[in-house]
Amino acid sequence: MDFTNAEPFHAEFRLLRQLLTRPGHTIREYIRGRRVPHFKPVLMIMILGAVLTVLSKYLLESGGLIPTSLLTINEGARELEPGSRDAQIVKNFREALSWMNEHLAITLIALIPFYAMSMRMAFRKFRREYNFPEWLVITCFVTAQALAIYGIFLLLRQLLPAFASWDFTAMMAAQIFTFVQLFRPYKGWKTFLRFSLGYVYYGMFVILLILVGVFAILIASLGWDAFVGEIRG
DSSP: OOHHHHOHHHHHHHHHHHHHHSHHHHHHHHHTTOOTTSOOHHHHHHHHHHHHHHHHHHHOTTSSSSOGGGGTHHHHHTTSOTTSHHHHHHHHHHHHHHHHHHTHHHHHHHHHHHHHHHHHHHTTTSSSOOOHHHHHHHHHHHHHHHHHHHHHHHHHHHHOGGGGGTHHHHHHHHHHHHHHHHTTTSOHHHHHHHHHHHHHHHHHHHHHHHHHHHHHHHHHHHOHHHHHHHHHO
């Protein structure tokens, strides 16, 4: 039976269960062509992203998945003169963060190519060298897994606030487990080292993207001539 068409909800929960219990095997099966029983990972990201966006508005103080500490610029905007250059910069930053909160799935999907490239660079000449399209599939599954785990902890923290500090740890542990299982029977510690290197590469990509975003917001706020003037001092 084609679960992706006949029973979409059954296929979705089946994939969620497998991403939490046998993620590496599930990804390997999908890449090898056994795709009928599996829910499409990109669609899963869109669904989970939409669900988490709604839940975060009601369950998180910040009203989104962006940490509250990054949204404190809203408070500073009240002390700035309306219409001033600084107020416009703060307003644009606030709108950018709000857009990311409201379009979580799109934001994560946009980052997947950089995540895939990072892992491909880290796992070059490894036991099983996947090509870039295959790494896109792998990182889509891993992203869906991370969203599912975050959603679970988002609900658990309502019962016990201490769970709020364990969500990132749980997501990282799940990703390590996924990669170790994916590359089994290769030694787990070697897979872990490659995974860690991949995250270093990914962090560098993210920092670069943040810098590009900051420059884009500053240019949009000041105008090109004023921005160049500020750079030249």
